[in-house]
Amino acid sequence: MADLxxxxxxxxxxxxxxxxxxxxxxxxxxxxxxxxxxxxSIRDDMLxxxxxxxxxxxxxxxxxxxxxxxxxxxxQAVAASAQIEFxxxxxxxxxxxxxxxxxxxxxxxxxxxVVVNNQADQTVALFQGRSVSNETPLLEF
Numbered sequence: 001m002a003d004l005x006x007x008x009x010x011x012x013x014x015x016x017x018x019x020x021x022x023x024x025x026x027x028x029x030x031x032x033x034x035x036x037x038x039x040x041s042i043r044d045d046m047l048x049x050x051x052x053x054x055x056x057x058x059x060x061x062x063x064x065x066x067x068x069x070x071x072x073x074x075x076q077a078v079a080a081s082a083q084i085e086f087x088x089x090x091x092x093x094x095x096x097x098x099x100x101x102x103x104x105x106x107x108x109x110x111x112x113x114v115v116v117n118n119q120a121d122q123t124v125a126l127f128q129g130r131s132v133s134n135e136t137p138l139l140e141f
Contacts, residue, residue, distance in 0.1 A: 007033045007072035010138045014071055021064050024057065028064065033072045034102035034110075038065035042094045053090035062114040062127035065098035070110055070131035074139050077110065082129040088122060095119040098127075108133050 011030045015021065021028070021038075029037045040061045048054040062084060070077040090096055097117050104111040114127035 003033045004030070006074055006139070010071050010074055011036070011068050013138055014068060018064075020060070024060060024064075026061060026064050028068050030068065030072065034069055034105060036065045036068040036072075036098075036100045038062075038068065038098045038100075040096050040098075042090050042092055042096065044092055047092060051092075053092075053094070055084075055086055058086065058090060058096065058116060058125050059084050059127070061096055062098045062116050062125060063129070065100045065114050066112050066127065066129040066131070069100040069102060069112055070129075070133075071138060073105075073133075074137050075133045076136040076138055077131040077133040080109070080130045080132040082127065084125055084127045086125050088118075088124055090118060090124050096124060108135075 008030045024040055026038050026040045038061055042053045046053050046057045098114050100112050100114045102112055110131045112129050116125040118124050
């Protein structure tokens with residue numbers, strides 16, 4: 001199986017049982033191995049007491065994109081650490097896009113950066129994550 005085809009298959013299998021991402025309306029694309037693009041629209045049930053998107057939902061979008069990027073190699077990987085910087089608020093009906101790049105891929109550990117932009121291409125948040133792999137395959141051949 002070609003690398004990109006495998007990454008897309010891993011993502012499809014993950015998404016099929018990812019109730020949280022489905023509930024949030026997150027859509028995921030895999031443009032290349034080790035990369036992911038996740039999109040989510042801000043709904044009224046995602047707003048906090050100040051009328052802006054709760055940071056936890058923005059984190060969830062970035063973390064979802066991170067998860068799909070680091071699981072592209074048919075080796076189960078989970079987050080070992082993550083941090084986020086919120087740069088501007090997201091509002092009702094905003095369409096957020098989280099784009100992941102892989103900074104480092106080792107045998108068991110990897111590092112990723114996620115940029116979350118709104119529909120005006122303004123950066124809403126910056127996320128960094130470190131994953132660790134337990135070598136369990138996602139796909140069976």
